[in-house]
Amino acid sequence: MMRNIARLRGRLAGLGVTLRPHLKTPKSIEVARRVMDCPAGPATVSTLREAEQFAAGGVRDILYGVGVVPSKLERVTALRRQGVELSLVVDNLDAARAVAAHARRTNDPIPTLIEIDSDGHRAGVRLDDTANLLAIGRALHAGGAELRGVMTHAGESYACRSVEEIEVVAEREGAAAVGCAAVLRDAGLPVPVVSVGSTPTAHFARDLTGVTEVRAGVFVFFDLVMAGLDVCTVDDIALSVLATVIGHQPDKGWILVDAGWMAMSRDRGTASQRIDQGYGVVCSVDGVPYPDLLMVQANQEQGIIAVRPGSTASLPQLPIGSLVRILPNHACPTAAQHDHYELIRTGSREITAQWPRFRGW
Structure with a gap:
């Protein structure tokens, strides 16, 4: 695990970007402390349960990396009132307006990023959908929230058949995020953060000019899917x-x-x-x-x-x-079946520690 963490951190440092690790895979404060820059973060989560648990463990800089809905905004506010710099993600005008309205009601300019669709994999605004992108940006910026930037996730990298294909996906991922940031800036909107990331593209991106941070999660443990993509070897799998x-x-x-x-x-x-x-x-x-x-x-x-x-x-x-x-094929769902990790050192059978993990939403 520690070798895997050092590998990606060293690579991203060489490319001049910050690592905002995705903690959805380990769901463990002990693992989080070993992969973040410092005990306060930065970090990415995929559930508010994760945000609450990591905040209780002292993490203060958290990106909730799944599109937010109005019913979850009270929990967001509760965390932010505890001093947690929790930022959100939206990819549609209705959600942006809801966040902005909630920000006005609570007198809290909630930092929010616009999710960009860089590969047709899942959610996000396309680079060629300029009108929608600008409408979302203006709804946040002028409506009471803080437009923090843009983010994207190259989920299609998991379907690649070669390292060369991953490199192409990584290039497309960065170009989409940087391009959307340029559109927003040209319209006079602030875009301090340009966030990209998946474990495959984080390891094979060649140029991250214009990107400010990279998110990745499963790299901490790796798994057989990552080995099948040649992102790691079977010997790198820590779980x-x-x-x-x-x-x-x-x-x-x-x-x-x-x-x-x-x-x-x-x-x-x-x-x-x-x-x-x-x-x-x-x-x-x-x-x-x-x-x-x-x-x-x-x-x-x-x-x-x-x-x-x-x-x-x-x-x-x-x-x-x-x-x-x-x-395991996929470290995230396998780890999710268990309540704790038992820690062993390379070459030893002795359990040196037991680290709790949490579940739920």
């Missing part, structure tokens, strides 16, 4: 689920473990990649992958381990009670 062998089905070539989809999640993010990793790669208790050994099926509380279809590898001898580590 695993410890499971116990509970049975065998020799005629089927199966080993049964006490970790099913409730432990691993149902995420099958590698199914569309070059190499399908089932529900996870199976390793020894020391974290060394067994040749072509996967969790091929997952029931609620039981997982089925077998050799990858088509492989000539042999099923390892794992008696009842043996421990294995399973690397």
Whole structure:
């Protein structure tokens, strides 16, 4: 984990931008303190529950990176009255007007960023939708809120097939955000923040001129999807689920473990990649992958381990009670199944700490 954090922080420092880590993956104040610039932040969250929990842990500079709706604005105000510099995101005129009206009522110029659609992946305003972009910017700036800037997320980077494709997506991501910032500035509107980010593009962006900060989250732990994108290696994956062998089905070539989809999640993010990793790669208790050994099926509380279809590898001898580590397809939903992390050092089996994590919205 610490190596992964150092890798991205060093890379972004070389490009002259700030890292605003997305804390939705770890949901742990102990992890947050190791990835942020300082105990106060900066940070990104995806739920107000995260914002509240991290604020209770001393984080003060937080971007709520999901489009806000009016029903959540009272919780926003409660946090800001505690001294938390919580900023919001909108991508439509109705939401911008609601934030501005709430800012006027509470006499609090809530800092708000406009979300930009840089790749058609999900939400946001397109660069060619100038009228809408300016209308949202003016509604915030003149309506009582603070137009803090623009932000975008290159979610389509997860569908790339090569590093070269990720580099293209990263270029498009930055160009869309910087271009929208220019449109707003040309209209006399303030844009102090230009925020971009996804774990793949953060690692392969070549030029971030005009960008002020990068957001990324899963890089802290990495996972099999990131390994499938060549963003990391399997050896970089810092998160695993410890499971116990509970049975065998020799005629089927199966080993049964006490970790099913409730432990691993149902995420099958590698199914569309070059190499399908089932529900996870199976390793020894020391974290060394067994040749072509996967969790091929997952029931609620039981997982089925077998050799990858088509492989000539042999099923390892794992008696009842043996421990294995399973690397996840997607670190975020796998971590979300658990209440804490157990910390071990490289090359050791000793648990040196237990870090709580939280859930909910």
